Amino acid sequence: MEEPDLHPEREGVHLEEPEPAELALLGASHCQLERREESRALLRIGGRLPRGWSVRLTRGLARRGVSLHSGYARRLEGDAWLLEFDVDLGHADASSIDFLGIARGKDESALLSEPRILDFSLEAEGEALHLEVHAWDAVGLLAAVLERVWGVGLRPDELIIETEGGCAFHSLVLKDRHRAAPTAAHARLLARALERLQSAS
Secondary structure, three states: OOOOOOOOOOOOOOOOOOOHHHHHHHHOOEEEEEEOOOOEEEEEEEEEOOOOHHHHHHHHHHHOOOEEEEEEEEEEEOOEEEEEEEEEOOOOOHHHOOHHHHHHOOOOOOOOOOOOEEEEEEEEEOOEEEEEEEEEOOOOHHHHHHHHHHHOOEEEEEEEEEEEOOEEEEEEEEEEOOOOOOOHHHHHHHHHHHHHHHOOO
């Protein structure tokens, strides 16, 4: 299989400021799954989500065989989020999946196989750390990256995922768990964790 372009020209992860109408929707958490052709669907979630929701949701979906094809998540204010993902449900029964419950619930203990990443980059951007990851697309890839992020004391403020030609591109804006600027130590620890994922077989 031909190696993908690991450093394509991109405009970065930063998203537009939320519209007032978007903020108005965040009084209560909501979830919508819009079915498309075959096994594809558009998953939209908005509202206040507890700390660690991104790891729980991505791990829970991976365990059910649900693949994240593209989309974004962005924190609007406090613990209020908007996320929209194009998902491939595979053979999963969507009617039996409580997406909000997975994001809010306790993390499940079952282990996931570790996907291997091809390349990554870390760059300080103002009060945040920008992470880009390239890999062959695999179920559980985003979960594996987010576990490394949380494992070194960081959390995403924004993320974008894209998949093209079997290659996945993840772009994340990271802060520490108090939403302060990450330190050089955070960056070193995350680089080491991602290097181990890069060398995974």
